[in-house]
Amino acid sequence: GLSPEMVYFNQDGASQEDIQVQSLDTHNLLRPETVESLFILYRLTRNNTYQDWGWTIFKAFENYTRVPSGGYSSIDNVRSPQNPQYRDKMESFFLAETLKYLYLLFEEDFTVLSLDKFVFNTEAHPLPIWN
Numbered sequence: 001g002l003s004p005e006m007v008y009f010n011q012d013g014a015s016q017e018d019i020q021v022q023s024l025d026t027h028n029l030l031r032p033e034t035v036e037s038l039f040i041l042y043r044l045t046r047n048n049t050y051q052d053w054g055w056t057i058f059k060a061f062e063n064y065t066r067v068p069s070g071g072y073s074s075i076d077n078v079r080s081p082q083n084p085q086y087r088d089k090m091e092s093f094f095l096a097e098t099l100k101y102l103y104l105l106f107e108e109d110f111t112v113l114s115l116d117k118f119v120f121n122t123e124a125h126p127l128p129i130w131n
Contacts, residue, residue: 032097
């Protein structure tokens, strides 16, 4: 499945669960930060585990956020895979960042936007590194 917008780590030991999700935090907005991290980690280590995790995330987006008429929608409830409750809204960062990082995660030619020659700003725009 997909991750919720926020999770809380169990710090007091009273609960059996390591993480807790509040009812108002069960939504998923199609954010890019996790796949951005996977892309950078893969480029630095070449460890295919990061691609595996990225593929799992991509399949979850396909299964739970793709709408029949085309496109994707953020969802209200990641805890209900059978009824994720589409929000009828796709943030622009999903196309501009999330899918870009997923593409780059699976691009085997490491010269394409090489991390030695480009840095990405907070909106996933590649900026050249000048000597």
